[in-house]
Each structure stands twice: as C-alpha cells, then as structure tokens.
Amino acid sequence: MKKLYGHPESLKTVSTKYCAGCGHGVIHRLITEVIDEMGLQEKSIITNPVGCSIWADLYFDFDSVQPPHGRTPAAATGIKRVLPDHLVICYQGDGDLAAIGTAEIIHAANRGEKFTVIFVNNAIYGMTGGQMAPTTLVGQKATTAPLGRDPIDAGMGYPIQVCELLATLGGTRYLARGAVNTPANVRKTKQYIKKAFQAQMNGIGFTLVEILSQCPTNWGMEPVDAVDWLEKNMIPYYHLGEIKNELEGAAAGAAAASVADRGAAPASTGGTAGAGEGLGGAAAKGAAR
Amino acid sequence: MSEEKLLMKGNEAIAEAAIRAGCTAYFGYPITPQNELTAYMARHMLARGRIFIQAESEVSAINMVYGASSAGARAMTSSSSPGVSLKQEGISYAAGADVPLVVANVVRGGPGLGSIAPSQADYFQSTRGGGHGDYYTIVLAPKSVQEAADLTYLAFDLADTWRIPVILQADGMIGQMMEGVVLPPERDLKTLPKRDWAVGYQAGTGRDARHISSLDLVPENLEAKVRARFKRYEQIKAKEVRYELLGEDADLYMVAYGTSARVCLGAKKLAEKAGIKLGLFRPITLWPFPELALSKLAEKGKPFLTVEMSMGQLVEDVRLSVLGRAPVHLLGHCGGVIPTEEEVFAEAKRILGR
Numbered sequence: 001m002k003k004l005y006g007h008p009e010s011l012k013t014v015s016t017k018y019c020a021g022c023g024h025g026v027i028h029r030l031i032t033e034v035i036d037e038m039g040l041q042e043k044s045i046i047t048n049p050v051g052c053s054i055w056a057d058l059y060f061d062f063d064s065v066q067p068p069h070g071r072t073p074a075a076a077t078g079i080k081r082v083l084p085d086h087l088v089i090c091y092q093g094d095g096d097l098a099a100i101g102t103a104e105i106i107h108a109a110n111r112g113e114k115f116t117v118i119f120v121n122n123a124i125y126g127m128t129g130g131q132m133a134p135t136t137l138v139g140q141k142a143t144t145a146p147l148g149r150d151p152i153d154a155g156m157g158y159p160i161q162v163c164e165l166l167a168t169l170g171g172t173r174y175l176a177r178g179a180v181n182t183p184a185n186v187r188k189t190k191q192y193i194k195k196a197f198q199a200q201m202n203g204i205g206f207t208l209v210e211i212l213s214q215c216p217t218n219w220g221m222e223p224v225d226a227v228d229w230l231e232k233n234m235i236p237y238y239h240l241g242e243i244k245n246e247l248e249g250a251a252a253g254a255a256a257a258s259v260a261d262r263g264a265a266p267a268s269t270g271g272t273a274g275a276g277e278g279l280g281g282a283a284a285k286g287a288a289r
Numbered sequence: 290m291s292e293e294k295l296l297m298k299g300n301e302a303i304a305e306a307a308i309r310a311g312c313t314a315y316f317g318y319p320i321t322p323q324n325e326l327t328a329y330m331a332r333h334m335l336a337r338g339r340i341f342i343q344a345e346s347e348v349s350a351i352n353m354v355y356g357a358s359s360a361g362a363r364a365m366t367s368s369s370s371p372g373v374s375l376k377q378e379g380i381s382y383a384a385g386a387d388v389p390l391v392v393a394n395v396v397r398g399g400p401g402l403g404s405i406a407p408s409q410a411d412y413f414q415s416t417r418g419g420g421h422g423d424y425y426t427i428v429l430a431p432k433s434v435q436e437a438a439d440l441t442y443l444a445f446d447l448a449d450t451w452r453i454p455v456i457l458q459a460d461g462m463i464g465q466m467m468e469g470v471v472l473p474p475e476r477d478l479k480t481l482p483k484r485d486w487a488v489g490y491q492a493g494t495g496r497d498a499r500h501i502s503s504l505d506l507v508p509e510n511l512e513a514k515v516r517a518r519f520k521r522y523e524q525i526k527a528k529e530v531r532y533e534l535l536g537e538d539a540d541l542y543m544v545a546y547g548t549s550a551r552v553c554l555g556a557k558k559l560a561e562k563a564g565i566k567l568g569l570f571r572p573i574t575l576w577p578f579p580e581l582a583l584s585k586l587a588e589k590g591k592p593f594l595t596v597e598m599s600m601g602q603l604v605e606d607v608r609l610s611v612l613g614r615a616p617v618h619l620l621g622h623c624g625g626v627i628p629t630e631e632e633v634f635a636e637a638k639r640i641l642g643r
Contacts, residue, residue, distance in 0.1 A: 063488035066502035071352035078356025
C-alpha cells in the first residue's frame with residue numbers, strides 16, 4: 001500500500017505552544033512538507049527569530065541557530081556562506097524583519113544572499129502581547145495604539161509592504177505573498193515555499209515568502225473570525241501573489257555558476273515589480289491612506 | 290630555513306595572523322583606527338576563496354560571525370571602540386550559546402565618538418562581559434606588533450578550546466604602528482579542532498538535530514547552564530592566565546598593559562640610570578586577570594603605580610588583587626593622550642619620595 005498522507009518527518013509530533021487559531025503551526029507544517037518532498041531534512045538549518053516562533057527549534061527536527069532579535073538575516077548570511085549546499089531558512093516575524101531588523105533584511109536581500117526568508121506577517125506583536133507592528137493596518141488597535149494606528153496625526157506611520165519594498169533591490173529573485181486563512185491560500189502558499197526552496201538549492205539569489213497569518217489572541221477575536229478578518233482587512237492591502245519572480249532568467253545564469261560560489265550576487269539591476277497586484281498598485285493604495 | 294621577519298603595520302599583522310590561524314570567515318564594517326585590518330582581509334580572504342563580507346553595520350558583522358561560527362567556521366570580526374559597543378549584543382548571545390568567535394578591538398578615545406587616537410578606555414567593557422547578562426570573554430592585550438600577531442593566532446585556539454568569545458584588545462597605537470614581525474605558521478584547515486556541536490552536515494551521521502541558542506525560560510535550567518559556564522571560567526582562570534614580570538626585586542612596581550607598558554619600560558630604564566629599581570607587571574590576559582601573581586607580588590609591601598590610558602579602570606583590578614596590602618597609585622590619561630616615560634618616572638619618584 002502506498003502512503004498518501006502523513007505527518008512530516010521533519011516536524012516533531014509534539015503539541016506546540018502556539019495559541020488556538022495561530023498560523024505558525026500551519027506554516028511550520030508547510031515548510032516541513034516541502035523539506036520532506038525535497039529530501040532535505042538532514043540538510044536544513046533554520047534561524048528561529050525572537051518572537052512567538054522562537055519556539056521553532058522545539059518543533060522542527062533539523063538543525064537551528066537562534067540569533068538576536070532582527071539579526072536573523074545576518075546570522076543566516078554567515079551560515080549560508082559557510083554551508084552553501086544546505087537549505088538555510090531565515091524564519092522571521094513582522095517585528096524581527098520589518099522593525100528592529102530592517103537594516104539586516106535590506107542588505108541581505110540586496111547582497112542576493114542565497115537563503116530563503118519565511119516572513120510571517122500577522123500585523124501585530126504576538127509574544128510581547130499585542131503591540132503595534134510595522135505591519136499593523138491603519139486603524140487597527142494595538143496595546144501601543146489603543147485608538148488604532150493613526151499614521152498622520154499620531155505619527156505612527158504606514159503599514160510596510162515588505163515584498164514591494166524589497167522588489168526594487170537587485171539581489172532579490174523571488175518575492176511572493178501567500179496566506180494561511182483558507183485551504184486554497186494554504187495550498188498556494190506551499191507552492192510559493194517550494195519554488196523558493198528549489199531556487200535556493202539551485203543557487204539562485206535571494207528568495208522570500210511573506211505569509212499573512214492569523215493572531216486571534218492579540219487581535220481579540222475567535223479563530224474563525226480571525227480568518228475572515230484577515231481576508232477582509234489584510235489581503236486588500238497586502239496583495240497575494242508573486243510580487244517579483246525572476247527565477248527563469250536567473251536559472252540559466254545559476255546553472256553555469258557553481259553552488260559553492262561564495263561571491264557576490266550577479267550585478268543585475270533587475271527589480272521590476274511582478275505582474276498584476278505588484279508594486280505600483282499596492283504602493284499607490286498605501287499612499288492613498 | 291630561517292624565519293622571515295617582515296615590517297608590518299599592527300592591523301595588517303593581526304589580519305595575516307588570523308588567516309594563518311585558519312580564520313575562514315571575516316565580517317567587518319569600516320572604522321578608524323582599524324581600517325587596514327578590514328582592507329587586508331578583503332584582499333587576502335577572497336583571494337584564498339575564503340569568506341569576506343563588508344557588512345552593513347557592526348551589528349550585522351558580529352551576527353554574521355555568530356552564524357558562520359555556528360556553521361563550523363573559524364570566524365572573526367574587527368572594529369574599534371564605538372563599533373565594539375554595537376557588537377556587544379552579539380557577543381552576549383555568543384557567550385550565552387557557547388559560540389566561539391574572535392573580535393579584534395583596536396581601541397580609540399571615548400566616550401561617544403571620542404577620538405581616533407589610541408586609548409585603553411574599553412577595559413571595563415571587555416573585562417566585565419560587555420553586554421547584558423552574566424558572562425566573561427577572554428581578553429588578550431598585545432604590547433607590540435609581534436605580540437598582536439601571536440595573540441591573534443592564540444585567540445582562535447582559545448575560542449575553540451573553551452567555546453568562548455575572545456577579544457583581542459589592541460590600542461590604536463599597536464594597530465597603527467609598524468614593527469618587525471615573524472608571522473606564525475599557516476594552519477592546515479584539516480587539522481583545526483573538530484566542532485562536534487556546530488550545525489550542518491547532519492546527513493549520514495545519525496546524530497540528533499542541533500540547536501544553538503542562548504534561550505531557556507525555566508529559571509532553574511538557565512541558572513544551571515550559567516553555573517556550568519562559570520565552572521568553565523574557573524578552569525580558564527586556572528590555565529590561561531598570562532602576564533610578564535620584569536624586575537622582580539624593585540622599589541616600586543608599575544602595572545600596565547599594551548602601549549602603556551611600553552612607556553613604562555622606558556621609565557624603568559630612566560630609573561635604572563638614576564639608581565632606582567622599578568618593576569613592571571604586565572597583564573597579557575586582561576581577563577582572566579593575573580590576580581594571584583599580582584597578589585603574591587603585593588606581599589612584598591612595595592607601592593604599585595598603575596599606568597593606563599584610561600581614567601582608573603585597570604587600577605580597580607590591581608586594587609582587588611593587592612587587597613590593601615600595599616599602596617596603589619594611578620597615573621591615567623584619556624582621550625587619546627599617551628603618557629610619557631618622563632612623566633611615569635617623575636610620578637614613581639614622587640611616590641618613593643626620591
């Protein structure tokens with residue numbers, strides 16, 4: 001008999017500390033399914049960030065390194081340069097990536113570091129208890145924005161669209177945004193992750209998958225309401241899809257370059273936004289708010 | 290074959306010694322007065338197929354070192370005082386996760402942006418941990434370009450042996466001056482210590498997944514880990530103390546390291562001509578501090594004169610070692626000012642009433 005479905009080998013069979021309705025568990029599952037499918041369990045290293053997903057090393061059954069808050073891409077840079085044939089996953093939350101670690105993510109992306117960032121965007125700070133994130137939507141309430149995020153009068157700024165921001169950088173090759181609020185979005189997100197991991201193992205430049213995720217606890221709602229809230233509020237602002245995809249053009253170049261090549265990224269100045277729901281539309285919408 | 294003596298700048302000798310010690314990954318960010326070190330690494334690491342990155346900040350550089358070392362490489366960064374302040378977060382994490390690494394600090398005047406002239410004002414920072422939490426780093430203080438090369442070479446072995454961050458603390462004078470140096474031999478990378486704790490290369494080993502982390506939310510567990518580390522610190526104190534004592538029979542003992550110690554040597558010669566015996570006690574490891582040797586010297590009851598390019602940092606360790614059994618005096622300068630031989634000799638004479 002052929003086994004059609006089972007628990008991923010790369011994911012331990014333990015209960016997580018994540019809250020009911022949290023998206024991290026689903027995202028962990030997607031990552032490990034892809035790793036198993038690619039046969040990379042013993043060749044994978046994750047940098048687990050400060051934030052709720054600090055616990056990732058309890059759940060993933062492969063090596064991990066835990067860096068300081070926001071320095072995740074810098075540590076992943078060091079790891080990937082030393083072990084260029086390994087799958088290095090830089091797991092980051094919105095505080096880690098888009099607030100305290102903005103310098104690290106921008107420059108790792110710009111250097112075209114050949115690891116994959118899994119960026120979990122739940123528009124709130126989870127571990128510390130519901131503070132405003134750089135990705136908190138305009139008007140969304142947080143413990144540090146009790147009246148809602150007010151970008152102008154209170155000077156709280158605008159929610160950062162990370163994929164669109166990074167799309168202008170020459171080192172980025174694949175930037176996609178998925179979500180884990182519906183089965184269809186979960187399946188699509190898995191495909192983005194697989195594309196990114198395959199690109200990494202083929203030695204193509206910087207890859208990032210942003211995943212919109214629920215945080216019912218800190219959004220102050222039931223898990224079922226949270227998936228609806230994500231659909232109605234986050235997706236209209238954080239457009240789903242492949243925001244930048246230069247994998248095909250890069251694949252030819254990468255085939256010629258050795259995986260062991262530790263040099264800088266190709267001097268390409270690519271960086272045009274992807275199709276449809278890409279940079280232009282989203283940026284225009286952001287400005288309108 | 291006779292050993293070749295080269296004329297080299299301190300910063301470049303540190304860089305070349307690191308390469309010869311088997312450093313395969315270097316990450317740095319420009320800051321004066323250590324820029325020649327980063328530039329030397331850029332030329333020579335890439336040429337050897339090793340890893341060099343000019344990072345976007347000192348913060349990133351130290352975390353690249355943390356990642357590279359976790360993945361099994363002998364990794365280092367270098368900077369000067371303001372930049373080393375920025376690295377303290379990463380050094381604390383490395384200490385808490387037992388990740389070995391080497392940081393060269395070519396110290397300049399502070400606080401703040403201070404000056405780019407030589408200083409020893411980072412003594413407290415480097416010998417008291419430097420970042421948050423209970424930990425120490427090994428701190429090596431060279432007095433010459435030769436010793437800068439030798440101690441850099443040693444730093445990588447100490448880091449690996451004890452799984453600890455090691456700071457090579459050279460003041461700006463040591464980094465900038467040129468002297469003759471015989472470089473240590475090139476290490477065969479295949480003979481470097483095995484890192485049976487590093488991540489990567491799990492396939493085919495049958496080992497469990499490895500997790501490099503400084504986190505433990507159970508207070509009793511974290512205390513046990515820190516206490517185990519402090520037992521290791523005691524072993525380091527027992528085995529790795531290094532110092533030099535010149536003139537054991539003396540009327541007064543100067544205590545100084547690095548450039549200050551060189552000045553004291555000059556003062557010692559001036560004193561000899563005047564018939565005054567000055568001794569020089571020179572810590573080479575600032576941590577672990579040679580407290581037992583200094584304590585033994587204090588039993589003679591002769592006065593001590595601490596000479597430092599800081600406003601009374603080293604002198605605190607001297608007082609803690611002497612424990613009131615002899616008078617301890619301080620001649621401190623700051624801001625990049627270097628004491629003179631005449632000044633030190635005059636102060637010694639004043640203390641001795643000569």
